[in-house]
Amino acid sequence: TTVGENWFSSVEHSMETLLVDGTFVDNIGRVLRELNQELFVYGLVFLAFVCFAALMVMNMLVGVLCEVVSAVSTMEKEEMLVTRVISKMRGIMEALDDNGRGMISKMQFMKLLENTEAAKALHQVGVDVVGLVDFTDFIFESEIAKDEDIAPAMELSIQQFIDVLLQFRGSNAATVKDMVDLRKYVHKMWLQTNQSLLEIREEVELVGARSTCPR
DSSP states (O other): OHHHHHHOSSHHHHHHIIIIIIISOSSHHHHHHHHHHHOHHHHHHHHHHHHHHHHHHHHHHHHHHHHHHHHHHHHHHHHHHHHHHHHHHHHHHHHHOTTSSSEEEHHHHHHHHHOHHHHHHHHHTTBOHHHHHTTHHHHHSSGGGOSSSSSOOSEEEHHHHHHHHHTTBTTOOOOHHHHHHHHHHHHHHHHHHHHHHHHHHHHHHHHHHHHHSOO
16 A cells, blocks of 8 residues: 555564654654555554553653662662761760770770660661671771771771771672772781791791700
8 A cells, every 4th residue: 555655665664664753753643644544443553552652661761760769869868877877976986085086996996886876876887786896806907997008007096997887888899999908918818827837837947956956
Protein backbone atom coordinates (compact mmCIF):
# COMPACT_ATOMS: atom_id res chain seq x y z
CA THR A 1 0.00 0.00 0.00
CA THR A 2 0.95 3.65 -0.25
CA VAL A 3 1.28 4.04 3.51
CA GLY A 4 3.43 0.95 3.70
CA GLU A 5 5.74 2.22 0.99
CA ASN A 6 5.98 5.68 2.59
CA TRP A 7 6.57 4.64 6.20
CA PHE A 8 7.10 0.88 6.47
CA SER A 9 8.82 -0.18 3.26
CA SER A 10 11.44 -2.29 5.08
CA VAL A 11 12.39 -3.42 8.54
CA GLU A 12 14.94 -0.63 8.90
CA HIS A 13 12.46 1.95 7.60
CA SER A 14 9.77 0.67 9.97
CA MET A 15 12.11 0.89 12.96
CA GLU A 16 13.05 4.43 11.96
CA THR A 17 9.39 5.45 11.68
CA LEU A 18 8.47 3.94 15.04
CA LEU A 19 11.51 5.48 16.74
CA VAL A 20 11.48 8.97 15.24
CA ASP A 21 7.76 9.50 14.67
CA GLY A 22 6.31 7.15 17.27
CA THR A 23 8.70 7.49 20.21
CA PHE A 24 10.21 10.93 19.68
CA VAL A 25 6.87 12.20 18.26
CA ASP A 26 8.63 14.10 15.50
CA ASN A 27 5.91 13.89 12.82
CA ILE A 28 3.13 11.91 14.45
CA GLY A 29 0.25 13.91 12.93
CA ARG A 30 1.14 13.20 9.33
CA VAL A 31 1.80 9.50 9.93
CA LEU A 32 -1.40 9.09 11.94
CA ARG A 33 -3.55 10.82 9.31
CA GLU A 34 -2.18 8.67 6.50
CA LEU A 35 -2.71 5.51 8.55
CA ASN A 36 -6.29 6.53 9.35
CA GLN A 37 -6.97 7.20 5.68
CA GLU A 38 -5.67 3.74 4.83
CA LEU A 39 -7.49 1.96 7.66
CA PHE A 40 -8.73 3.20 10.99
CA VAL A 41 -7.30 0.18 12.82
CA TYR A 42 -3.80 1.06 11.56
CA GLY A 43 -4.05 4.50 13.10
CA LEU A 44 -5.40 3.05 16.34
CA VAL A 45 -2.53 0.57 16.61
CA PHE A 46 0.03 3.29 15.87
CA LEU A 47 -1.55 5.57 18.48
CA ALA A 48 -1.42 2.75 21.03
CA PHE A 49 2.28 2.31 20.26
CA VAL A 50 2.87 6.05 20.77
CA CYS A 51 1.13 5.97 24.16
CA PHE A 52 3.02 2.86 25.21
CA ALA A 53 6.38 4.35 24.16
CA ALA A 54 5.63 7.62 25.99
CA LEU A 55 4.67 5.66 29.10
CA MET A 56 7.91 3.66 28.98
CA VAL A 57 10.05 6.78 28.56
CA MET A 58 8.20 8.51 31.39
CA ASN A 59 8.70 5.52 33.69
CA MET A 60 12.38 5.44 32.85
CA LEU A 61 12.80 9.14 33.62
CA VAL A 62 10.83 8.81 36.86
CA GLY A 63 13.00 5.86 37.87
CA VAL A 64 16.20 7.79 37.22
CA LEU A 65 14.85 10.80 39.12
CA CYS A 66 13.83 8.65 42.10
CA GLU A 67 17.24 6.99 42.12
CA VAL A 68 19.03 10.34 42.16
CA VAL A 69 16.78 11.72 44.90
CA SER A 70 17.26 8.57 46.97
CA ALA A 71 21.04 8.70 46.58
CA VAL A 72 21.18 12.39 47.54
CA SER A 73 18.89 11.81 50.51
CA THR A 74 20.98 8.89 51.74
CA MET A 75 24.18 10.91 51.37
CA GLU A 76 22.76 13.88 53.25
CA LYS A 77 21.47 11.66 56.06
CA GLU A 78 24.88 10.01 56.28
CA GLU A 79 26.65 13.37 56.45
CA MET A 80 24.26 14.64 59.12
CA LEU A 81 24.75 11.49 61.19
CA VAL A 82 28.54 11.66 60.94
CA THR A 83 28.54 15.36 61.81
CA ARG A 84 26.35 14.78 64.85
CA VAL A 85 28.47 11.86 66.04
CA ILE A 86 31.71 13.80 65.51
CA SER A 87 30.33 16.69 67.55
CA LYS A 88 29.33 14.34 70.36
CA MET A 89 32.65 12.49 70.28
CA ARG A 90 34.59 15.75 70.31
CA GLY A 91 32.74 16.86 73.44
CA ILE A 92 33.38 13.54 75.18
CA MET A 93 37.07 13.54 74.26
CA GLU A 94 37.53 17.12 75.38
CA ALA A 95 36.04 16.10 78.73
CA LEU A 96 38.53 13.22 78.97
CA ASP A 97 41.43 15.51 78.07
CA ASP A 98 42.32 16.33 81.67
CA ASN A 99 45.66 17.96 80.80
CA GLY A 100 44.15 20.32 78.23
CA ARG A 101 46.73 19.46 75.54
CA GLY A 102 44.12 18.44 72.99
CA MET A 103 45.76 15.04 72.54
CA ILE A 104 44.33 11.56 73.06
CA SER A 105 46.56 8.91 74.58
CA LYS A 106 46.11 5.17 74.65
CA MET A 107 44.88 5.28 78.24
CA GLN A 108 42.33 7.97 77.41
CA PHE A 109 41.19 5.91 74.46
CA MET A 110 40.46 2.95 76.72
CA LYS A 111 38.46 5.24 79.00
CA LEU A 112 36.59 6.52 75.97
CA LEU A 113 35.51 3.01 75.02
CA GLU A 114 34.10 2.55 78.52
CA ASN A 115 31.89 5.60 78.05
CA THR A 116 28.33 4.54 77.20
CA GLU A 117 27.53 7.65 75.17
CA ALA A 118 30.72 7.29 73.14
CA ALA A 119 30.02 3.61 72.47
CA LYS A 120 26.50 4.43 71.26
CA ALA A 121 27.79 7.23 69.05
CA LEU A 122 30.40 4.98 67.45
CA HIS A 123 27.81 2.25 66.93
CA GLN A 124 25.55 4.71 65.12
CA VAL A 125 28.17 5.31 62.43
CA GLY A 126 28.90 1.60 62.03
CA VAL A 127 32.06 1.27 64.14
CA ASP A 128 32.37 -2.03 65.99
CA VAL A 129 33.29 -0.87 69.49
CA VAL A 130 34.11 -4.38 70.73
CA GLY A 131 36.34 -5.07 67.75
CA LEU A 132 37.92 -1.64 68.08
CA VAL A 133 39.58 -2.73 71.32
CA ASP A 134 41.69 -5.22 69.37
CA PHE A 135 43.02 -2.40 67.18
CA THR A 136 44.19 -0.22 70.07
CA ASP A 137 47.87 -1.05 69.61
CA PHE A 138 47.50 -0.76 65.86
CA ILE A 139 46.01 2.74 66.13
CA PHE A 140 48.53 4.16 68.57
CA GLU A 141 51.64 2.28 67.52
CA SER A 142 51.46 2.14 63.73
CA GLU A 143 51.65 4.47 60.78
CA ILE A 144 47.88 4.51 60.34
CA ALA A 145 47.79 7.28 62.92
CA LYS A 146 49.91 9.57 60.76
CA ASP A 147 50.47 10.03 57.07
CA GLU A 148 54.20 10.66 57.50
CA ASP A 149 56.60 7.73 57.62
CA ILE A 150 58.00 8.67 61.00
CA ALA A 151 58.04 7.25 64.49
CA PRO A 152 54.86 5.60 65.78
CA ALA A 153 52.34 7.99 67.29
CA MET A 154 51.64 7.38 70.97
CA GLU A 155 49.23 10.32 71.08
CA LEU A 156 46.80 11.71 68.54
CA SER A 157 45.09 15.04 68.21
CA ILE A 158 41.33 14.97 68.56
CA GLN A 159 40.81 15.52 64.82
CA GLN A 160 43.35 12.82 63.92
CA PHE A 161 41.71 10.44 66.34
CA ILE A 162 38.24 11.06 64.88
CA ASP A 163 39.56 10.52 61.34
CA VAL A 164 41.15 7.24 62.40
CA LEU A 165 37.95 6.06 64.09
CA LEU A 166 35.90 6.77 60.96
CA GLN A 167 38.30 4.59 58.98
CA PHE A 168 37.06 1.60 60.99
CA ARG A 169 33.45 1.92 59.83
CA GLY A 170 32.09 -1.34 58.52
CA SER A 171 30.43 0.38 55.56
CA ASN A 172 33.72 1.75 54.22
CA ALA A 173 34.85 0.28 50.92
CA ALA A 174 38.47 -0.69 50.42
CA THR A 175 40.40 1.84 48.34
CA VAL A 176 43.77 1.88 46.62
CA LYS A 177 45.14 3.93 49.52
CA ASP A 178 44.06 1.18 51.93
CA MET A 179 45.93 -1.38 49.86
CA VAL A 180 49.03 0.82 49.79
CA ASP A 181 48.84 1.36 53.57
CA LEU A 182 48.46 -2.38 54.08
CA ARG A 183 51.47 -3.05 51.86
CA LYS A 184 53.55 -0.51 53.78
CA TYR A 185 52.49 -1.98 57.11
CA VAL A 186 53.23 -5.57 56.04
CA HIS A 187 56.60 -4.48 54.65
CA LYS A 188 57.44 -2.69 57.88
CA MET A 189 56.47 -5.74 59.96
CA TRP A 190 58.55 -7.96 57.67
CA LEU A 191 61.60 -5.73 58.10
CA GLN A 192 61.18 -5.73 61.87
CA THR A 193 60.80 -9.51 61.93
CA ASN A 194 63.81 -9.96 59.68
CA GLN A 195 65.88 -7.66 61.89
CA SER A 196 64.83 -9.59 64.99
CA LEU A 197 65.79 -12.88 63.34
CA LEU A 198 69.20 -11.48 62.39
CA GLU A 199 69.81 -10.34 65.95
CA ILE A 200 68.80 -13.75 67.29
CA ARG A 201 71.10 -15.42 64.77
CA GLU A 202 74.02 -13.23 65.80
CA GLU A 203 73.41 -14.00 69.46
CA VAL A 204 73.21 -17.74 68.75
CA GLU A 205 76.43 -17.63 66.73
CA LEU A 206 78.10 -15.65 69.49
CA VAL A 207 77.02 -18.14 72.13
CA GLY A 208 78.16 -21.01 69.92
CA ALA A 209 81.55 -19.39 69.36
CA ARG A 210 82.03 -18.90 73.09
CA SER A 211 81.12 -22.51 73.84
CA THR A 212 83.65 -23.85 71.32
CA CYS A 213 86.52 -21.67 72.49
CA PRO A 214 89.11 -23.62 74.57
CA ARG A 215 89.50 -22.48 78.13
